Amino acid sequence: MTQRFFLLLLSFFSSNVFAQTDPWQFILDAHQACRNLNYHGVLQAEHLQEIRSLEIIHAKHGEQEYTRINTLDGTPSELLSQGNATFVYGTKQDNVVIQKRNQHRLFPAVLPKSTSNLKKVYQIDMGKVDRVAGRPANVIILMPNDEYRYFYHFWLDKETSIPLKMIVSDHSNQLIEQTSFTKVNVNSEDDLSWFKPDIDLSKEYVMHEEEDFSANTPRFWKMATIPEGFEEISFRVTRSSVPNVLNHHLIYSDGLASLSLFIQPVPKGQKPKQGSAKVGNTNISAKYMKGYQVMAVGSVPQKTVESFVNSVSF
Template identity: 40%
Template sequence: MSRFMLKHKLSNFFMQRVVVGLITLVLSCYAQAAEDPWLHLEKASQAARKLSYKGIFLYQNFQDVRSIEITHLNNGEEEFARMVTLDGQPHEALSRGKNMMVFNSNKENVMIQERQGQNLFPAILPPDIESVKAIYTLRFANQERIGGREAQIVYLEPKDQFRYLYKLWLDKEFGLILKMSILDHQQKMIEQASFNQIALFSGQDLNWFKPNVDTHKKYIMNEAPQNKISHEKYCTISNLPAGYKEVSHVTRTMGNQPQLVHHWVFSDGLSFVSLFVNPIPKDQKSRVGETRVGSSHVYARVMNGNQIMVVGAVPQATIQKISNSIQDMKAH
């Protein structure tokens, strides 16, 4: 083989290698572009539940601004969390799995309430992101530093008028939500939470998982709700806003003169709305109308002698539609 032919073959060989390399690079870029962007939300959801971390975040709800310390541990089998307000009257919440104990302190007493945990910051995303995909679109924006860490900004934009816009800052390394802003349809902030310091830890010690006890105060345990009563026997609830599902229903006694109150909670995976229904006593004035308390809308009306009240940090249209979803209410 002549030297010219050998040189020509080597030139073709290297040219082919370059072309193959370029094709591989292009395909790699396409693969990255085609990566499901919702995987970032999946990672954020898992990070808030599986990582062990401790930090302080600032929570703002209209004029209410508080600093809150959170400690969260996952030992591989269960989740434990303790949240303590650092401003004003002491308030604490201890959660183990979905069960939560809340300690609200005043000048004389500490009221203890048992609650079912709702997605609290930074674990605001549901474990199943599929429910969010159906009602929100996902959009990536710039990057910023939050609490000394690099974060990717993403927007969850609602597909209808029944929910607000979420702006999230995701930790680029671990995916944990470092900051959250909820914006209304006019882009005004309704609620915000942001870490100003956060650190991961690997220990399994649970000595911190207990409330600070004030021996000078009386601790009062609120009565647990009565056994659940099926709402089909009392009324029918249908035609809820798209994406909203019933997540709990209890019937309990409330007030100095015990009266039964039916309480439902509905959620679309991000927002939670409470529906209260109770017969109106003869000596009690009914409530009718709409109002706003902080980030929440409240809508009250009367149906067949029953007081209906819907409360939630959601758009007004959502509150009204859930209220109007009640059918076949028993007369009182």
């Protein structure tokens, strides 16, 4: 009897310890922390060989999330997001252009709310405790099971679980993308006075909205098998800059990696493109079929964009 009780006690403690150190739980905690906590910080983002500093303020007020991000380097631009409504203010010549965006998945809120899809295509591992922006952090590494996606490294704040740093690297351990807080404060202030655009009254404010025709547009193409884990998360149909041409834009994601697939009729006089190219760390693959230009773009391996382009048929 004593032996049985001892075994039961041991199994309880071992399962409890495992639950606390399950690395997938860190991903879920990080997702919740980014949505529910109030934080204010400065971060540095590197992409396409450029490093920019940004200021971010996030607050949860009632059931709504409020975010303001403004660039600290170069041309002034900012983002204001309330729930699902996101507005971007960008300076262009003497105007401030206001654009409405449907969604955003910006650092630090880059981790998905469910890990079920990630578990199919990534292995997870924990590194040694590190220090970022003056705060101790748990290191989590997501390693792909195949060659269709990159490695993701996250430094999660030990106290709050907020991602403090993210590095994306390829299979040769080359840096693809890096974003990191240099300073962050987590607070419980119930103040939203910061949630307003920095209006410059000397400039003209122009609203730039793209009409989406996706609700009335049939899908005239077929998709064969795509790499495992990728799911369609968005479909938009917009007017191209060429008259009478509609641009079909599909977005696929596995929860971390994402890519765009464009299907567009080739206007008269324009030569369609075929083959693959690279801009910075973004891969592009193009194919011409039955009068349509099919193009896949993404911060994913070349193999992935080629696979998506080849999966389209008419």
